[in-house]
């Protein structure tokens with residue numbers, strides 16, 4: 001999947017984080033397709049570790065921002081984030097399974113659609129826009145976000 005404007009939630013920092021997540025999901029999917037030597041396993045492991053760590057950073061940052069703008073469905077989003085983080089940890093344990101690649105690719109595509117298309121991009125987007133129009137000069141994000 002590539003980034004496209006319709007995925008924007010209206011905040012450049014959240015969008016930048018989402019772009020980074022898409023890139024790292026693509027890197028995991030690409031490297032998982034050829035796990036046949038040490039170099040490719042290493043590449044996959046690196047990509048997966050990055051996705052796992054960066055997802056945690058992103059989820060927490062997003063939850064903080066949702067709190068700040070008064071987004072009412074934060075609990076639902078938090079639960080979704082937690083279950084995605086859990087799945088990401090669990091999927092590693094199934095690497096020796098013959099279904100691993102299929103399971104992983106399915107999970108990654110669900111991750112994107114669930115996280116960016118359904119939840120983030122509907123009401124959340126409207127809340128971001130409303131907050132921005134009321135507080136045009138206020139940063140919505142923490143300075144430590146990267």
Ligand SMILES: [Fe+2]
Pocket residue numbers: 018058062115120
């Ligand atoms: Fe997000």
